[in-house]
Amino acid sequence: MNKAYVIKKLFQALVTVFLVLVLNYILFRVMPGDPLAMLMRNPKASPEAVAKTRALFGLDKPWYVQFGLYIKQLFRGDLGFSFLHRKPVSEVIASRLLPTILLAGLAEIIAITVGTLIGIVSAWKRGKKIDTISLSFSLITYSMPTFWLGILLVSFFSVSLRIFPTTGMMTPGAAFRDLFALVADVGMHLVLPVLTLALVLIGEYALVMRNSLLDVLTEDYVTTAKAKGFTEKYVIRKHAVPNALLPMVTIIAINLGLVIGGTIQVETIFSWPGLGRLMYDALINRDYPLLQGIFLLVSLAVIGANFCADILYGYLDPRVRG
């Protein structure tokens, strides 16, 4: 992998970031409704108070000045001030970040592990019964609306069987005997949301892994290895799987956007106190700065993940490294 490749990818990523900033800004300027009405919340506010608030949030300046201010503030790490929460956006986001990372992280880990395994088995036993079963499973979960799967799981596990709690991240306001009780409580609350999100992702990872492995299995060196008399199991384990994992890296990065979409739905169904629900609430309440902040953050996360995947890919794949 040479420097030029990294610089090229970095440059591309930066241009993307800039375009995201512009688009992000424009989108939120054309949102309907006067943000001031929401900001003031008080119908009896005097004209002076209105003007003051307008000035406080920079709403009295022309749009290009506002854009300039916006960029300048961003560089200072200032994402603006949330209308709804009356706190700096960065603070609001920070308080909701961990629950989402926990939820999405666990779901991703489970989905990647299980999905990869299913994909490998499926490709290895191509055309056999187990392949058909796992392929159908993958395709069906992949085709399922996330929220609907969530509702089904809640109806079954929480309402009918009453095994898991329905909502939230821990028993609200509870005090716990010890740390173990606390973790157990969070764990019980985690099961259904994580399961929902993971099930939807497993299908996709399994499909990608299966395809990728099937691709590799037709490569010349695999055929050669087989011809040399290595067992199929050995060839798959030592040669095919490691190479087939390459596209998975990219898919995981690209999928981050999808995972975020999934968390919005899962967090809505399960009242999970994370970024997804925060975003939905911000949308409903037209809290532009907050929306913009979350939007920017997740976009940057996805751009970053893609950049890392590109670099990793270049490092791992000799053809790109060249």
Place this chain on the structure above:
Amino acid sequence: MDRKASAKVRRKKTRDFFTSLRKNKMGMAGCVMLALFVFMAFFGPLLLPYNPMVFGNAEDVFAPPSPGHPLGKDDMGRDVLGALIAGSRISLAVGILATLLSMVVGTCIGIVAGYYGGRVDMLLMRFTDVFLVLPWLPLMLVLAAILGSSVWNIIMVIGLTSWAGTARVVRAQTLSIKEKQFVERARAIGAGSVHIMIRHILPNAFPLVFANTILVSAVAILSETTLSFLGMGDPLHPSWGMMLHFAFESGAASIGAFWFLFPPGLCVVAVVLAFTFLGYAFDEILNPKLKRR
């Protein structure tokens, strides 16, 4: 290879394609399922007339399945089966129209970027990257909030956010096709860029665009369902997603009105599955590398 010859080759390819499709189990399953739903959308409302603006009485609300109403009644005392059939029109129409829009946008951007290359390519591809990168559901939610909830706006939102993948595929195709001899020759005899793009590149890139489009349809229908469920849909044109929204909001889960909660979800899964099967089959047939196995 002149245009006539290339057209001939294309026709043969098309024939081969359908022969392969018929042999592909998954593809056929997808075709059959989709045909069923299209039939349902076209003729269903004729067989079972349904007016969403006619409401039942108090005792009809969430009435369980009965011989006259095999899927029971919904939160406003209307026949669920009728709503399901009427909903298929909306869901399929939104899915297909949004996909068409996405296909047109994606193809235009992809061809132009691939054909002209250089700075145009760079700029358009970065723009495409933005749409590839921006988180899918949040972007659609924001756009839907800007435009307001109507069926046409939902189509716009989905169409305008899901073209990036198509653009990439088309660009890659264009890059390889434009080096082909027949394109060089067309250029040599003075054919204009637009002419070459439409007459030579587009027809040859079309098969892959089509396969890609099928997969986009699946995503479009899922997107519509999700947007509607989250309350961004059009309550006056109830799609399956909107039905699920009303089912969930009115507490169908807690009172056990599963006849209202399951069928719309199952329909969504079936249609998305049908599109995915088809897309998968097309990919297998059109992607020569996979064929070797």
Place this chain on the structure above:
Amino acid sequence: MKKEKGRKGTFFVSAMVILTLVTVLFTFTSGGRQEKSSTAFLRVGWGVETDSLSPFISYTQAGAEVFNLLYDPLVAFDENLEPKPHLAESWDLSDDQLTWTFKLREGVTWHDGEELTSEDVKYTYELMMESELGLYADFLRGISDIQCPNPLTVVINTERPKANMLMNTAPILPKHIWETVAFEELETWENSSPVGTGPFTFAERKEGEFLRLTANPDYFLGKPAIDELVFVLYANNDTMVQALKTGELQGAINFNVNQLRALSSESNISAISAAANGFTEISINSMEDEASLGNPLLLDTALRRAMEYAIDKQKIIDVAYAGQGIAGTTIVPPDDFWHYAPKGAELRAYNPTKAAQELEKAGYTDRDGDGIREDADGNKLSFNFMLRSDNTDEVKAGQMVSAMLKDVGIEIDIETVDDGVLIDRIYAYDFDMFIWGWGTDVDPTTILRVMSTDQIDNLSDCNYSNPEYDRLLEEQATLMDKAERQKMVWEMQKILYRDAPYIILSYDNSIQAVRTDQWTGWKQIPEDGPYFFNLTTYNYLNVRPADR
């Protein structure tokens, strides 16, 4: 290719470990506390959390409930919603009915240990009146000055007699805390750890999650049996009801009827649907001013009245609200002493034939045979109708209304919008009709004021204006004789009913439920009223754990 399976395994294991650590760390920092096993919890689920802990910037019912628990008013309501002594143990009204003297209870302390004095009362009222912020300023209208002759006496003078003086529920705030807040900052100051005199002290608030209060051991009416009172926010009603069933919650506020039905079979849950002091209305743009962007045809009161005949309110309540609610007429709810009930020919009950007749009489006929009526100049009776997309019941009701109006030849073009858009359109006078609702108070002035001319651009959402009505509004607030005042309040409702700027669809019910196997002694207030949001703190103070 160097990558091996072993390394992948290590990656996943370490990722798992990191995530677990994050969980532990997070839960630890965000409310993991050591439990005293004897703590008696009451957890109540709600769908809308309080918007702020500052009474100056909170405009929600949830906020009012919380202020009732953290703070105390001078005079509170008893179980029949009659005024009873609270922070003020007694009061006197001068013979000219212009001077009120309140004697404060002795020895009441703030949660931080400071003593409550008459200066606190004076400071609170003056701040509310001067800033005009919050839900309580309107209660104080008409007060001209406040004096504190001694720490336990408050003297309040009014310009004219003030009929609703004892229905004023403004929470008394601690002067020593609020005087540190600059006046200009009142509108943004969050009061994030409130100090009051109320039965509960503030413990913690996680926005978007829950609000936790703990019992005040020094409360002047005695320490509540509830040690920890937690209000939990639910993003959707369905999961809230599930949580009640599984015992995660002991109370739930405002879910829907179908969920109520599902609860009726549970023996350990008392689920009720009670009159909620509020109504749902179709608001019609009645603005006479030319700045109005509404359809001018709607200024014809005959047309508005005819529309009311065409609407089958009972069926809407049956289907869209699953039978919960009472068909509406006037702007004050029917359980109220002040309610005026139109009868006989005045009452516009559902009658589509009559609607058609009235429309014909007023000159609206279908001249071109397309099923839609036109006026003499050929203008179609075709109106825009906004519905709030996040309120499923209202959307359903709106669809039914539009179908019913269609039947008598009025075309309705439904548009679903979010609250923000609706508010903008109202303030721009850019609407024909929409559905929304109001909550009402014990004192009728609050809801009656919504229709006054001076509330256009403010609380008014139909831009109705009638000088006679405005005059009566000011007048009734000064009538100390209850019967006399009632007559005037009736007269005002009669005017509104005649002019029909609102078509009141239904008087709403609030649907609530409590676990009777975990806490006992629940009481509906007033009789057949709700458990929560009933303007009193009765249940919070009087329920007892079932196992003790």
